[in-house]
């Protein structure tokens with residue numbers, strides 16, 4: 114990334130031949146909208162939605178070079194702070210939305226819990242809960258894959274980092290998650306926002322959902338405070354964290370804000386990855402049998418982190434699911450000063466959005482991009498790929514802290530489930546929506562039978 118001298122570098126082209134309504138729709142539905150905006154202006158495109166000063170300014174970036182310029186490194190020019198990040202502050206300040214300087218000590222304090230080495234300790238929850246889920250699915254015979262995988266990932270996240278059994282609350286929490294996240298995205302992509310303090314029906318619905326959500330978190334923190342042996346590693350780390358300069362502990366509000374980020378960032382995302390993978394295998398019985406055979410070759414014992422190197426096809430299925438269905442379909446940064454992105458000058462104050470889904474499905478970058486083909490991720494095909502065209506976990510300093518956790522959970526979960534059951538997807542399509550992260554927008558039904 115390079116800081117741009119005003120006037121020396123041209124501004125990106127404005128999106129052409131789309132009306133205001135279409136531009137707003139494309140911004141709100143950014144999973145498909147980013148590619149549409151690229152088609153109407155190029156890989157770095159300005160999307161005006163009203164007068165500068167009165168409405169936010171957006172630039173959408175969909176080239177690998179542009180993604181690099183926005184995300185790699187940090188020189189203070191592009192930071193967190195786009196409208197959607199600001200909206201998430203209604204749940205508190207946290208590792209996801211804090212600007213760089215305030216974020217650094219938090220990331221440093223929490224990173225040890227999420228190293229590749231440390232997350233191996235959570236494998237036991239990942240495999241055990243997946244086996245329980247598979248058995249429940251056999252009993253049911255037919256499952257809706259979206260709630261099925263959400264329940265599983267909430268359970269794994271709860272047990273691993275919060276020391277809580279959240280599985281039983283999954284259904285009750287799902288509605289509140291949806292309310293909170295849609296509120297952030299709707300407000301983050303609208304030209305105007307109703308002040309959050311006004312008692313509108315939307316604001317009141319949000320406040321009620323937040324109250325219930327915080328009650329779950331406060332309960333987990335209370336339990337951890339009362340019991341020094343409580344297995345809530347993340348909460349314990351937050352309780353013990355000290356500001357490196359002032360030596361001060363985090364406030365209860367800080368801890369609540371932080372735990373909100375982990376529940377939101379870690380739950381839906383991995384659930385959707387597993388959901389999409391199961392659906393894709395449910396559409397391709399022979400691929401599914403190969404994945405099942407890979408896991409069966411390891412025996413019927415509980416799978417562990419050490420097995421991942423033998424689950425090579427399973428891992429490629431997950432990579433391909435993350436390509437076609439990246440739960441973070443776009444990520445954003447605020448231009449704090451003028452910057453150059455892929456040769457264009459982006460003025461200070463602009464919301465810069467990197468279209469990850471658009472990069473993952475660009476026909477210029479991928480052959481037959483809509484086809485589900487895990488072999489794309491064979492080493493012989495991977496080494497020619499630009500590192501910046503495949504970014505499911507983001508990149509640079511603010512990339513996903515939970516990437517090892519998520520990959521381990523998805524790999525062990527998928528292998529465990531497919532070893533136990535045969536899945537038949539009943540729908541040919543996987544409809545998508547972006548309440549915040551990208552999720553299934555409708556039911557994903559499947560028939561499930563025991564594999565004997």
Ligand code: HEM
Nearest residue numbers: 208209378379382383441444505506507511513514515519
């Ligand atoms: C398949 C699953 C997942 C995907 C695709 C995913 C994707 C991402 C992406 C793209 C970012 C960067 C956002 C940005 O640049 O603005 C991110 C950040 C983050 N993710 Fe994940 N994530 C996943 C799972 C998880 C899990 C399991 C956790 C925690 C247990 C987690 C916690 C976080 C946090 C805390 C951040 C903010 C990091 C920071 O700014 O330092 N994620 N994630």
